[in-house]
Amino acid sequence: xxxxxxxxxxxxxxxxxxxxxxxxxxxxxxxxxxxxxxxxxxxxxxxxxxxxxxxxxxxxxxxxxxxxxxxxxxxxxxxxxxxxxxxxxxxxxxxxxxxxxxxxxxxxxxxxxxxxxxxxxxxxxxxxxxxxxxxxxxxxxxxxxxxxxxxxxxxxxxxxxxxxxxxxxxxxxxxxxxxxxxxxxxxxxxxxxxxxxxxxxxxxxxxxxxxxxxxxxxxxxxxxxxxxxxxxxxxxxxxxxxxxxxxxxxxxxxxxxxxxxxxxxxxxxxxxxxxxxxxxxxxxxxxxxxxxxxxxxxxxxxxxxxxxxxxxxxxxxxxxxxxxxxxxxxxxxxxxxxxxxxxxxxxxxxxxxxxxxxxxxxxx
Amino acid sequence: xxxxxxxxxxxxxxxxxxxxxxxxxxxxxxxxxxxxxxxxxxxxxxxxxxxxxxxxxxxxxxxxxxxxxxxxxxxxxxxxxxxxxxxxxxxxxxxxxxxxxxxxxxxxxxxxxxxxxxxxxxxxxxxxxxxxxxxxxxxxxxxxxxxxxxxxxxxxxxxxxxxxxxxxxxxxxxxxxxxxxxxxxxxxxxxxxxxxxxxxxxxxxxxxxxxxxxxxxxxxxxxxxxxxxxxxxxxxxxxxxxxxxxxxxxxxxxxxxxxxxxxxxxxxxxxxxxxxxxxxxxxxxxxxxxxxxxxxxxxxxxxxxxxxxxxxxxxxxxxxxxxxxxxxxxxxxxxxxxxxxxxxxxxxxxxxxxxxxxxxxxxxxxxxxxxxxxxxxxxxxxxxxxxxxxxxxxxxxxxxxxxxxxxxxxxxxxxxxxxxxxxxxxxxxxxxxxxxxxxxxxxxxxxxxxxxxxxxxxxxxxxxxxxxxxxxxxxxxxxxxxxxxxxxxxxxxxxxxxxxxxxxxxxxxx
Ligand SMILES: Nc1ncnc2c1ncn2[C@@H]1O[C@H](COP(=O)(O)OP(=O)(O)OP(=O)(O)O)[C@@H](O)[C@H]1O
Ligand SMILES: [Mg+2]
Numbered sequence: 039x040x041x042x043x044x045x046x047x048x049x050x051x052x053x054x055x056x057x058x059x060x061x062x063x064x065x066x067x068x069x070x071x072x073x074x075x076x077x078x079x080x081x082x083x084x085x086x087x088x089x090x091x092x093x094x095x096x097x098x099x100x101x102x103x104x105x106x107x108x109x110x111x112x113x114x115x116x117x118x119x120x121x122x123x124x125x126x127x128x129x130x131x132x133x134x135x136x137x138x139x140x141x142x143x144x145x146x147x148x149x150x151x152x153x154x155x156x157x158x159x160x161x162x163x164x165x166x167x168x169x170x171x172x173x174x175x176x177x178x179x180x181x182x183x184x185x186x187x188x189x190x191x192x193x194x195x196x197x198x199x200x201x202x203x204x205x206x207x208x209x210x211x212x213x214x215x216x217x218x219x220x221x222x223x224x225x226x227x228x229x230x231x232x233x234x235x236x237x238x239x240x241x242x243x244x245x246x247x248x249x250x251x252x253x254x255x256x257x258x259x260x261x262x263x264x265x266x267x268x269x270x271x272x273x274x275x276x277x278x279x280x281x282x283x284x285x286x287x288x289x290x291x292x293x294x295x296x297x298x299x300x301x302x303x304x305x306x307x308x309x310x311x312x313x314x315x316x317x318x319x320x321x322x323x324x325x326x327x328x329x330x331x332x333x334x335x336x337x338x339x340x341x342x343x344x345x346x347x348x349x350x351x352x353x354x355x356x357x358x359x360x361x362x363x364x365x366x367x368x369x370x371x372x373x374x375x376x377x378x379x380x381x382x383x384x385x386x387x388x389x390x391x392x393x394x395x396x397x398x399x400x401x402x
Numbered sequence: 403x404x405x406x407x408x409x410x411x412x413x414x415x416x417x418x419x420x421x422x423x424x425x426x427x428x429x430x431x432x433x434x435x436x437x438x439x440x441x442x443x444x445x446x447x448x449x450x451x452x453x454x455x456x457x458x459x460x461x462x463x464x465x466x467x468x469x470x471x472x473x474x475x476x477x478x479x480x481x482x483x484x485x486x487x488x489x490x491x492x493x494x495x496x497x498x499x500x501x502x503x504x505x506x507x508x509x510x511x512x513x514x515x516x517x518x519x520x521x522x523x524x525x526x527x528x529x530x531x532x533x534x535x536x537x538x539x540x541x542x543x544x545x546x547x548x549x550x551x552x553x554x555x556x557x558x559x560x561x562x563x564x565x566x567x568x569x570x571x572x573x574x575x576x577x578x579x580x581x582x583x584x585x586x587x588x589x590x591x592x593x594x595x596x597x598x599x600x601x602x603x604x605x606x607x608x609x610x611x612x613x614x615x616x617x618x619x620x621x622x623x624x625x626x627x628x629x630x631x632x633x634x635x636x637x638x639x640x641x642x643x644x645x646x647x648x649x650x651x652x653x654x655x656x657x658x659x660x661x662x663x664x665x666x667x668x669x670x671x672x673x674x675x676x677x678x679x680x681x682x683x684x685x686x687x688x689x690x691x692x693x694x695x696x697x698x699x700x701x702x703x704x705x706x707x708x709x710x711x712x713x714x715x716x717x718x719x720x721x722x723x724x725x726x727x728x729x730x731x732x733x734x735x736x737x738x739x740x741x742x743x744x745x746x747x748x749x750x751x752x753x754x755x756x757x758x759x760x761x762x763x764x765x766x767x768x769x770x771x772x773x774x775x776x777x778x779x780x781x782x783x784x785x786x787x788x789x790x791x792x793x794x795x796x797x798x799x800x801x802x803x804x805x806x807x808x809x810x811x812x813x814x815x816x817x818x819x820x821x822x823x824x825x826x827x828x829x830x831x832x833x834x835x836x837x838x839x840x841x842x843x844x845x846x847x848x849x850x851x852x853x854x855x856x857x858x859x860x861x862x863x864x865x866x867x868x869x870x871x872x873x874x875x876x877x878x879x880x881x882x883x884x885x886x887x888x889x890x891x892x893x894x895x896x897x898x899x900x901x902x903x904x905x906x907x908x909x910x911x912x
Contacts, residue, residue: 257774257775258773258774258775259764259765259769259770259773259774259775260773262757262764262775263764265753266750266753266761269750269751269752269753270746270749270750270751270752272746272747273746273747273748273749273750273761274750275709275729275747276707276709276729276739276741276747276748276761277729277730277733277761277762278728278729278730278731278732278733278762279730
């Protein structure tokens with residue numbers, strides 16, 4: 039029976055992908071459970087169910103958490119499809135964020151109906167620019183993108199701290215200034231629809247991005263070229279594809295997505311998040327990596343893995359009802375996330391395991 | 403206990419194709435056993451099963467009379483089975499010795515300990531005259547040398563049953579001769595050898611028996627001495643095969659392509675890799691560049707097609723200078739290119755067949771509109787080519803190219819390049835790895851291309867092919883053209899002298 043089910047879901051490559059993602063998540067959860075049992079054996083089981091299921095009562099918050107990491111997940115995943123490892127989503131996100139805040143605070147001359155939109159676009163452009171630099175270095179100077187994007191992360195980080203401290207500083211609250219009312223991403227009733235939480239139009243933007251990236255990758259000549267370069271650079275050259283252009287464009291799009299993520303986080307009101315001067319990279323930037331890994335770089339996979347992580351983080355919030363220190367909760371949620379991502383790296387192994395089980399059943 | 407290996411009633415199915423269908427293969431101790439079959443007949447699959455890479459759906463394997471289960475290559479090693487794959491599996495930035503011990507490293511206090519291994523490697527390479535330097539890096543040594551490393555790898559593991567999957571496809575005639583000698587030596591020592599090859603005369607030369615597969619089925623096993631080449635070919639493809647191509651006299655027209663004073667300097671030395679190359683190709687003509695591997699043929703083609711940039715010399719297509727055209731512009735201007743290294747340049751292995759068949763033309767109106775791919779015409783195109791060129795693969799246009807058999811991958815490239823009907827078709831060893839039936843077919847295609855008034859520039863290491871197909875032969879030696887002869891006016895001996903550099907002829911653009 040089980041073997042039949044396994045056979046069913048392993049029939050095509052897609053099913054293998056979906057099932058290996060699911061298996062990765064399950065093993066991540068089990069790993070989390072072990073940590074819970076070690077740290078608080080008595081309450082571990084109820085806490086375990088809380089972390090998985092309580093998020094469902096709070097869809098609004100889950101979507102709010104998921105919005106930026108869908109975008110950074112897409113950023114990492116898109117680059118990955120074209121053979122590039124973009125570790126720089128965090129930096130691109132922050133540069134995007136500061137551009138959005140700058141426009142949101144300073145460009146009051148804009149008509150209020152499009153103020154937020156321009157701020158959002160500014161974030162995209164800034165992120166794209168930040169991604170383009172390592173793209174150029176890779177394409178024309180053969181500098182490895184991992185090195186370049188890490189460096190750009192730090193340059194971006196200090197640039198942003200400077201901007202916050204000297205240009206956009208809110209002295210009273212020791213943080214970046216709040217953007218004008220007109221620059222806040224509108225809600226269009228989404229906050230009411232999903233209840234508690236701060237779901238705004240940013241979520242819709244992330245969904246649209248998923249769809250656009252999906253179309254680019256699977257339906258267009260542009261995506262065909264980019265993937266060809268990612269799979270086999272030499273063959274692409276043989277085929278007359280300009281692989282240098284491809285690399286730069288892929289990094290531009292990747293950076294643009296990360297930049298948009300920055301806008302969706304920081305174009306909010308007084309009670310929302312603000313940039314601090316403490317000089318840390320925003321964590322959503324790095325979350326893009328496990329999101330993309332668990333989602334196997336497929337846009338739809340990324341959407342679902344981002345939602346899963348949103349669910350998990352919100353569940354972690356409710357775990358505070360049990361006797362777990364907040365730090366431990368953080369450790370648990372990130373262990374689950376990163377363990378799942380790790381398992382994906384062994385996807386080939388999982389596939390093999392499936393096939394073996396399958397085979398035994400055929401014989402027995 | 404007569405047989406060392408028995409594979410009984412093996413069946414293995416992949417999505418859409420039965421790669422092995424109730425196949426039985428029995429190997430005696432000390433014999434050289436050939437495995438013959440068309441491209442995609444299931445030879446590599448059968449051997450991968452014996453080596454533990456795939457599990458059969460049905461059937462049993464016996465080693466020395468005992469039923470065994472071979473779950474992975476380590477099990478195969480333990481049973482004394484070794485394999486040299488069709489596409490080598492070496493780590494390029496490791497040394498020869500590191501590659502050989504990989505998986506069986508001796509460690510002392512957690513550190514890799516290579517001294518004894520190197521001693522054993524040197525001993526083995528002396529004994530079997532497999533010259534290698536254990537400390538060279540794989541990326542720096544020739545393909546023939548890499549193969550020796552693969553052979554040493556088997557010997558290092560004390561393998562008694564040696565599987566060679568198309569070992570001669572990548573070797574020069576001299577290297578092939580050496581390999582055959584070594585195989586005979588192995589057999590004389592009591593080792594058993596399974597040899598996959600498409601070259602029937604190699605089977606005739608070394609093999610004792612031969613098992614023939616056709617479309618996954620076992621057709622039979624014969625004693626090689628009892629049958630003729632023709633019979634073997636017929637068993638394999640199921641019809642008569644003509645070995646001599648039927649060539650009409652060429653009807654040559656104007657010049658299509660010309661190379662003038664082409665030079666290429668080696669990247670890291672003063673040496674000239676190409677030294678003042680001049681030649682032309684006319685409509686309706688097949689010009690063949692012959693030579694021993696490594697005398698500049700690869701560089702010449704890469705320079706012409708634009709894969710390697712060059713500074714000195716000019717290229718003309720149809721009278722127009724194309725020296726500085728981009729690769730795409732050259733392709734569009736009418737050059738087709740069947741590349742030497744099909745995995746590196748010819749294919750995107752993770753794309754499916756249909757996607758690979760539009761590699762240079764995906765942006766043409768036929769396949770896209772407003773930047774969106776027209777899938778229905780992409781797949782129609784693929785189906786037509788599959789049909790026309792008899793490309794065999796499990797899931798038709800949807801087959802991931804990586805999963806296709808080596809010969810069918812080659813056919814896919816040929817189909818793509820010939821279908822564009824280029825004015826100049828550059829074909830580098832187009833029949834490497836193809837079965838006799840497919841070779842016959844490709845030769846016919848090359849000829850009909852030329853008969854349609856197009857030009858063909860063929861690079862080949864096989865003298866048979868050179869003599870049979872070409873209308874004119876250019877011989878390359880150390881980066882220079884040393885002869886320009888007609889096949890009717892020369893013979894294999896004379897070509898051999900040119901190729902070895904001991905004779906020079908007149909070379910002038912006709
Ligand atoms: N991993 C795989 N997945 C799906 N199909 C496969 C796989 N490996 C082989 N096949 C299919 O099985 C058939 C037999 O392939 P195999 O590689 O054994 O042929 P072969 O006899 O070695 O041919 P060649 O002479 O061209 O190397 C082919 O149709 C091939 O497409
Ligand atoms: Mg094969």
